Amino acid sequence: xxxxxxxxxxxxxxxxxxxxxxxxxxEPLPEAGCADCAACAAGALSIYAPTLAHAPEKLRVLRxxxxxFGPHQVIARHSDPADFVYTLETGWAYRVVQFPDGRxxxxxxxxxGDTIAAEAxxxxxxxxxxxxxxxxxxxxxxxxxxxxxxxVFACETQRDHFTRYLLxxxxxxxxxxxxxxxxxxLGSLAHLLVELFTAxxxxxxxxxxxxxxxxxxxxxxxxxxLTTAHVNRTLLTLRRRGLVSIQNGKLRVHDLAGLRKTxxxx
Amino acid sequence: xxxxxxxxxxxxxxxxxxxxxxxxxxEPLPEAGCADCAACAAGALSIYAPTLAHAPEKLRVLRxxxxxFGPHQVIARHSDPADFVYTLETGWAYRVVQFPDGRxxxxxxxxxGDTIAAEAxxxxxxxxxxxxxxxxxxxxxxxxxxxxxxxVFACETQRDHFTRYLLxxxxxxxxxxxxxxxxxxLGSLAHLLVELFTAxxxxxxxxxxxxxxxxxxxxxxxxxxLTTAHVNRTLLTLRRRGLVSIQNGKLRVHDLAGLRKTxxxx
DNA sequence: CGACGAATTGATTGCAGTCAAGCGACGTGG
DNA sequence: CCACGTCGCTTGACTGCAATCAATTCGTCG
Numbered sequence: 001x002x003x004x005x006x007x008x009x010x011x012x013x014x015x016x017x018x019x020x021x022x023x024x025x026x027e028p029l030p031e032a033g034c035a036d037c038a039a040c041a042a043g044a045l046s047i048y049a050p051t052l053a054h055a056p057e058k059l060r061v062l063r064x065x066x067x068x069f070g071p072h073q074v075i076a077r078h079s080d081p082a083d084f085v086y087t088l089e090t091g092w093a094y095r096v097v098q099f100p101d102g103r104x105x106x107x108x109x110x111x112x113g114d115t116i117a118a119e120a121x122x123x124x125x126x127x128x129x130x131x132x133x134x135x136x137x138x139x140x141x142x143x144x145x146x147x148x149x150x151x152v153f154a155c156e157t158q159r160d161h162f163t164r165y166l167l168x169x170x171x172x173x174x175x176x177x178x179x180x181x182x183x184x185x186l187g188s189l190a191h192l193l194v195e196l197f198t199a200x201x202x203x204x205x206x207x208x209x210x211x212x213x214x215x216x217x218x219x220x221x222x223x224x225x226l227t228t229a230h231v232n233r234t235l236l237t238l239r240r241r242g243l244v245s246i247q248n249g250k251l252r253v254h255d256l257a258g259l260r261k262t263x264x265x266x
Numbered sequence: 267x268x269x270x271x272x273x274x275x276x277x278x279x280x281x282x283x284x285x286x287x288x289x290x291x292x293e294p295l296p297e298a299g300c301a302d303c304a305a306c307a308a309g310a311l312s313i314y315a316p317t318l319a320h321a322p323e324k325l326r327v328l329r330x331x332x333x334x335f336g337p338h339q340v341i342a343r344h345s346d347p348a349d350f351v352y353t354l355e356t357g358w359a360y361r362v363v364q365f366p367d368g369r370x371x372x373x374x375x376x377x378x379g380d381t382i383a384a385e386a387x388x389x390x391x392x393x394x395x396x397x398x399x400x401x402x403x404x405x406x407x408x409x410x411x412x413x414x415x416x417x418v419f420a421c422e423t424q425r426d427h428f429t430r431y432l433l434x435x436x437x438x439x440x441x442x443x444x445x446x447x448x449x450x451x452l453g454s455l456a457h458l459l460v461e462l463f464t465a466x467x468x469x470x471x472x473x474x475x476x477x478x479x480x481x482x483x484x485x486x487x488x489x490x491x492l493t494t495a496h497v498n499r500t501l502l503t504l505r506r507r508g509l510v511s512i513q514n515g516k517l518r519v520h521d522l523a524g525l526r527k528t529x530x531x532x
Numbered sequence: 533c534g535a536c537g538a539a540t541t542g543a544t545t546g547c548a549g550t551c552a553a554g555c556g557a558c559g560t561g562g
Numbered sequence: 563c564c565a566c567g568t569c570g571c572t573t574g575a576c577t578g579c580a581a582t583c584a585a586t587t588c589g590t591c592g
Contacts, residue, residue: 097444105444122429129437159419163388166432171395173439178363178371180446181491185580216538225447230580232540248589451548482570496548498572539588550577555570562565 037063042089042141045113045203047165050158051151058151065142069093069134075116076132081125082117084142091138092214095130096222106223108172109135109215111199115165120145121152136214180225185234187266188224190259193244197253213251238262303329308355308407311379311469313431316424317417324417331408335359335400341382342398347391348383350408357404358480361396362488372489374438375401375481377465381431386411387418402480446491451500453532454490456525459510463519479517504528 037043038056051058064084069075075093076082093110107130110116119126124145152162175195179188200211215223221231239245243259245252253259303309304322317324330350335341341359342348359376373396376382385392390411418428441461445454466477481489487497505511509525511518519525 097440097448099448103448105447107440107443119433122433123426126430126433130440153419153425160389163429163432164392166429166436167385167388167392170432170436170439173436173443174363174373174396177373177439177442177446180443181371181488182365182369218538222447227581228539229541229582233580236540484570493549494571495550495573499548502572533592535590535592537588537590539586541586542584543582544584545580545582547581548577548579551575553573553575555572557570558568560565560567562563 040089041204042087042112046087047115047118047162048087048148048151048158050161051154062143062147062151063141064144067140067142069138069140071134071136073134074131075134075138075140076128078129078131079127081127082120082145085118085120085145085148086116086140086142088112088114088116089139089141092135093132093138093140094135094215094219094223095132097130104222105225106219108176109196109223111205112203116140117145118166121149121162135219183263184266185224185226185230186237187263189220189226189231189234190238190243190266191263192220192224193238193251193253194256194259194263197251197256200251209254209256210250210252213246213249306355307470308353308378312353313381313384313428314353314414314417314424316427317420328409328413328417329407330410333406333408335404335406337400337402339400340397341400341404341406342394344395344397345393347393348386348411351384351386351411351414352382352406352408354378354380354382355405355407358401359398359404360401360481360485360489361398363396370488371491372485374442375462375489377471378469382406383411384432387415387428401485449529450532451490451492451496452503453529455486455492455497455500456504456509456532457529458486458490459504459517459519460522460525460529463517463522466517475520475522476516476518478515479512480515 036056037059038052040052043049043052043059046052048059066089067086069091075086078098088110090112093114093116095107095110097105097107099105110132116132117128119128151158153159172195175191176188179191183191196213197206197211200206205211217231217235218228220226220235221228224231226234235246238259241258241262243253243255243262245254302322303325304318306318309315309318309325312318314325332355333352335357341352344364354376356378359380359382361373361376363371363373365371376398382398383394385394417424419425438461441457442454445457449457462479463472463477466472471477483497483501484494486492486501487494490497492500501512504525507524507528509519509521509528511520
């Protein structure tokens with residue numbers, strides 16, 4: 001739940017997890033590169049997908065290192081100018097704003113193909129107003145910002161692809177805003193699950209109507225501005241209505257249309 | 267308040283205003299261009315500010331028409347591909363998502379210098395998932411998307427300026443998300459007022475600690491996901507604490523630091 | 533099996549929504 | 563010039579969703 005309002009904040013929640021992650025985060029393990037960027041499923045959904053399609057050799061040269069992160073390990077820290085821009089290759093991550101009193105707000109979940117620290121592409125001195133952490137074990141391909149910067153603006157197709165990515169990010173954030181502002185818990189949870197499931201399916205990470213789903217109820221709560229207790233109740237409502245269920249780290253969508261309808265009606 | 271949940275929705279609120287605006291919106295009045303783009307205060311804050319500084323003549327050629335909009339008139343409609351990209355020159359506007367049942371969510375307020383329908387620059391077929399309306403009487407400079415597109419990517423400085431604008435938009439939206447998710451009414455209202463006042467001051471639209479402030483309490487409510495009644499109560503609290511007051515369309519910030527503190531603490 | 537993290541459930545509280553009424557400023561038309 | 567209507571702001575009474583606090587159960591993994 002991570003709300004923690006009234007009394008002087010005790011230990012931030014999950015201090016142990018977070019601390020361990022921070023320490024480990026200092027030195028992520030380097031690893032051998034993958035065989036072929038052109039065959040990379042994550043790359044096909046990345047900000048450089050057009051280049052990958054037409055000139056995959058450009059990327060093989062650029063990629064600096066592949067890194068492996070453990071659950072809750074920091075990938076990019078709030079207000080640190082990023083040395084690397086990453087493409088998430090496997091696993092989940094999330095962007096989060098942490099409050100001094102222990103509250104936290106998850107801005108979005110990141111899936112394979114998503115870019116981490118994209119602001120470094122646009123301006124070397126830009127520091128992100130959020131932290132990125134791995135949600136599960138994850139691997140990511142690191143690039144030097146200035147090189148990716150050249151690549152991403154190299155041709156018109158690639159440049160448009162990238163700017164559309166930025167616009168889509170704004171649009172996503174603003175869908176969350178409408179969820180928060182004018183929807184109830186049931187509606188915004190349904191909406192979030194629809195978006196996540198759709199994204200997973202687009203990446204080939206869903207089998208039929210099911211997909212691996214690592215976020216805990218606490219993570220959903222911190223993304224939706226609710227408490228774990230209430231996420232739990234709301235999730236049960238959705239399950240009882242036969243729309244979705246999340247169990248044992250598996251998301252099962254039994255009625256996507258119904259879930260969409262629940263999202264807009266609540 | 268525009269929440270309208272339980273009974274079958276009656277007339278959408280402000281039907282008269284909205285309708286009148288829609289009709290009038292079909293034919294905004296053209297008007298003579300302004301004397302000098304280089305001297306334009308709005309331009310200096312726009313997405314093409316760098317070009318304006320170095321080669322103002324490029325813009326004089328591009329500008330197609332200046333338009334005038336009345337309060338609540340539609341400037342760009344949801345899911346209509348935009349013929350024009352506008353720079354707001356005078357007055358306020360807002361981006362809004364309207365629900366079928368009358369609820370609405372204001373995504374952001376637009377001030378002089380802000381861009382309207384920027385997505386048309388990135389992709390001709392892109393249609394915005396929101397509607398833009400004038401809040402007050404407003405004037406805007408219209409440009410053909412493909413021409414602005416060339417201009418905006420013409421040189422590296424200008425291109426970086428534009429992509430940073432897009433990133434800043436996402437960051438703004440995500441500040442609203444943290445407001446919604448992890449702040450109470452008092453905190454998010456304070457935060458919004460801080461941001462608006464800061465923006466007004468940056469544009470030279472504030473005299474000392476005061477500025478014209480056209481949004482109604484209903485508009486603030488629809489931006490914050492609250493009801494007018496509650497915005498009123500919250501505003502009174504802020505006023506009683508000697509932080510800000512909004513009266514007769516004037517915003518007065520009596521204690522900016524205190525307001526900022528209220529924003530982060532609540 | 534025991535321990536820990538996560539999910540579930542319940543009791544209570546409080547912030548904000550809803551509904552309704554009243555006030556003041558302003559503009560318009562008889 | 564005043565009556566009236568409109569619009570936005572203010573206030574109060576009541577309600578309800580979700581937060582908070584607190585157990586308890588479930589699952590997984592040493």
